[in-house]
Amino acid sequence: MNKLALLVALPLITAFLLPLINRASAFAGRWTGPLVLAVTSALGISLWTQLGDNAVAVELGGFRPPLGITLYADQMAILFAVAVSLGTLLLWPNGGEDRVRQWTLALILAASGSGLALSGDLFNIYVFYELVAVVSYGLIAARASAGSYAATLRYLVVSSFGAAMALTGIALVYQATGTLNLAQLAQLAPTQLNNLQGLAAFILMLIGFGVKAELFPVNTWVPEVYATAPTRVSGLLAGVISKLALLIIVRLLVLVFHQPEALTVMLVLGIMGVITGELAAWRARDFKRMIAFSSIGQLGIMFIAFAIPGKAGIFAGLAVALHHLVVKPALFLLAERWNGSLSSLAGAGRTSPLAAALFILLALSLIGVPPLPGFWAKLLVLVELSEQAQPLYYLGAFVILAGAALEANYLFRVASRFYDRDKDPKAPAAQRIPDLATASLLCAVLAGSIFVLTPLALQIEGIATQAADATHYIQTVNPETLP
Amino acid sequence: MSMDTSLIFHIAAFGLILIGSAGIVLSTHLVRIIFGIALLEAGANLLLLLATYREGSSAPIIVDGQIPAVMADPVPQALVLTAIVIGVGILALALSLALRVQRAYGTLDLREIRQRLEQDIADEAGIELPSSIDAPQAVVKRQEGRA
Numbered sequence: 001m002n003k004l005a006l007l008v009a010l011p012l013i014t015a016f017l018l019p020l021i022n023r024a025s026a027f028a029g030r031w032t033g034p035l036v037l038a039v040t041s042a043l044g045i046s047l048w049t050q051l052g053d054n055a056v057a058v059e060l061g062g063f064r065p066p067l068g069i070t071l072y073a074d075q076m077a078i079l080f081a082v083a084v085s086l087g088t089l090l091l092w093p094n095g096g097e098d099r100v101r102q103w104t105l106a107l108i109l110a111a112s113g114s115g116l117a118l119s120g121d122l123f124n125i126y127v128f129y130e131l132v133a134v135v136s137y138g139l140i141a142a143r144a145s146a147g148s149y150a151a152t153l154r155y156l157v158v159s160s161f162g163a164a165m166a167l168t169g170i171a172l173v174y175q176a177t178g179t180l181n182l183a184q185l186a187q188l189a190p191t192q193l194n195n196l197q198g199l200a201a202f203i204l205m206l207i208g209f210g211v212k213a214e215l216f217p218v219n220t221w222v223p224e225v226y227a228t229a230p231t232r233v234s235g236l237l238a239g240v241i242s243k244l245a246l247l248i249i250v251r252l253l254v255l256v257f258h259q260p261e262a263l264t265v266m267l268v269l270g271i272m273g274v275i276t277g278e279l280a281a282w283r284a285r286d287f288k289r290m291i292a293f294s295s296i297g298q299l300g301i302m303f304i305a306f307a308i309p310g311k312a313g314i315f316a317g318l319a320v321a322l323h324h325l326v327v328k329p330a331l332f333l334l335a336e337r338w339n340g341s342l343s344s345l346a347g348a349g350r351t352s353p354l355a356a357a358l359f360i361l362l363a364l365s366l367i368g369v370p371p372l373p374g375f376w377a378k379l380l381v382l383v384e385l386s387e388q389a390q391p392l393y394y395l396g397a398f399v400i401l402a403g404a405a406l407e408a409n410y411l412f413r414v415a416s417r418f419y420d421r422d423k424d425p426k427a428p429a430a431q432r433i434p435d436l437a438t439a440s441l442l443c444a445v446l447a448g449s450i451f452v453l454t455p456l457a458l459q460i461e462g463i464a465t466q467a468a469d470a471t472h473y474i475q476t477v478n479p480e481t482l483p
Numbered sequence: 484m485s486m487d488t489s490l491i492f493h494i495a496a497f498g499l500i501l502i503g504s505a506g507i508v509l510s511t512h513l514v515r516i517i518f519g520i521a522l523l524e525a526g527a528n529l530l531l532l533l534a535t536y537r538e539g540s541s542a543p544i545i546v547d548g549q550i551p552a553v554m555a556d557p558v559p560q561a562l563v564l565t566a567i568v569i570g571v572g573i574l575a576l577a578l579s580l581a582l583r584v585q586r587a588y589g590t591l592d593l594r595e596i597r598q599r600l601e602q603d604i605a606d607e608a609g610i611e612l613p614s615s616i617d618a619p620q621a622v623v624k625r626q627e628g629r630a
Contacts, residue, residue, distance in 0.1 A: 123565075126566075127565060127569070130573070146583075146599075147603035150584050153584055154596075156577050156580065157577075164503070165527075167524070168500060168526075170531065171534050174531065174534040174558075174559060180558075227608070228600075228604065286605075286609075288608070340609045341609045344609055
């Protein structure tokens with residue numbers, strides 16, 4: 001089971017060797033990073049098939065859980081670890097003068113992202129989270145323009161505030177229980193953390209980790225960063241890294257915090273996220289910020305979904321998260337050349353017909369038009385919300401539907417502009433081939449999943465069932481503690 | 484005695500968190516905000532250290548088979564050490580970024596930086612600034628008066 005540690009260690013070691021490799025041979029330097037990410041993706045997939053329904057825990061350095069750090073891999077963790085590797089591979093930074101530095105940072109991002117998905121220790125999660133944050137500052141500022149520095153700095157302020165909040169939450173948890181191992185916390189939580197202190201700790205950590213997940217009050221950085229960062233980095237942050245933060249919050253909810261108020265807080269913040277995100281996207285007048293705001297709305301839907309208690313919520317949330325994981329990077333890849341105002345996109349349908357077709361496919365799925373996967377994901381969330389039969393959950397369902405109407409409005413507005421015939425101003429530049437190829441691949445995955453919808457749904461349900469089972473987690477990490 | 488010391492430290496920790504947060508939220512000067520982050524982190528670290536604080540405890544080292552009566556919990560200390568290192572790194576990064584921003588925009592006022600940033604993004608995209616980003620007239624006048 002050393003494969004599990006390799007998912008983190010391999011990209012990390014390569015990251016620091018990369019400048020040396022590049023000095024020896026530029027060709028090797030160019031291909032080492034993608035190769036390593038392909039290897040880690042393959043390792044992750046082989047682990048997935050090998051484990052099946054079982055989970056596995058690895059004690060790093062052979063130290064037992066209370067003091068040692070565990071890596072925990074169930075299907076959900078491996079899924080996101082593979083998503084990080086594959087996502088970084090697909091959105092590999094493609095140039096500029098300081099490209100070796102960007103590649104190094106991208107590899108560290110893959111390593112720390114996998115670590116975040118696999119870690120079974122609260123403090124270790126905090127460290128990986130900070131690592132992801134620092135690396136993303138570097139990647140965002142890679143364009144070295146005044147705007148990107150300013151956006152990075154404003155992001156850094158929000159993110160550091162969040163990290164300190166999360167650390168305060170961790171301190172509260174440690175004071176109540178004396179451990180930070182998630183399995184042990186799961187055992188102690190019903191007696192030690194089922195109180196006001198536990199709730200305070202959860203809210204602090206929700207705010208802290210929510211910064212990356214574009215949670216409502218701490219998402220001011222989103223439009224600025226996604227508008228100034230390289231588009232591939234934006235796609236990676238919005239598509240993949242935001243889901244990792246969600247994964248941690250879901251783990252905390254399943255294992256440690258069982259208060260109903262915790263779910264209510266998440267539900268309310270999710271609803272606010274959908275309202276603000278979709279309205280802002282509707283008002284946005286440039287392509288990049290439109291999809292940036294729309295990602296706030298989509299992550300709001302995920303928060304609403306994960307606020308449904310039990311397995312059903314994780315199932316619905318995972319479906320929306322996986323859908324967004326595919327759609328948003330593709331949209332950001334299209335934004336590489338369509339970075340101007342929406343009115344400058346007039347006639348884009350004739351200069352790059354394939355890109356326009358891809359955008360329309362992505363838009364339809366994002367809105368939730370059957371038979372595209374986006375429809376089934378949203379339907380699942382709505383059904384589960386209505387089964388809760390509580391006013392706040394009904395409000396959530398209503399807000400998601402209203403959000404879909406807004407999405408339809410602003411996305412179709414763009415799509416209709418592609419085929420504007422009245423005036424024929426200078427059409428936007430044609431898409432670059434690598435971006436278009438990657439976006440096409442993602443769209444093919446999206447369209448292909450229509451044909452395997454039933455097995456896919458069963459698979460996701462299996463993942464959710466396993467992830468929702470706290471006893472399973474405890475027994476995997478600490479086999480002797482439970483009968 | 485022990486109760487009092489612990490209480491004082493807890494007040495100090497939450498006080499630092501409060502002062503730091505207030506500094507981040509209320510200040511507009513970048514250096515003050517960065518100091519706010521430093522104070523906030525110091526508060527969080529202190530709180531973590533206090534989590535298993537015991538009065539009069541000694542280092543958990545067994546010398547000549549003598550087990551100390553009250554041992555300190557080494558785990559939070561190790562954690563705080565890590566957190567401090569991360570905090571210092573981020574502080575350095577924040578200051579260097581602030582330097583870059585100051586060179587580019589010639590200001591350390593976060594409101595001005597935000598306006599310049601919005602203007603930059605709008606210029607790049609070829610759109611006009613949305614009307615809601617405009618500062619209220621009173622603020623504009625005050626800034627003009629200062630300049």
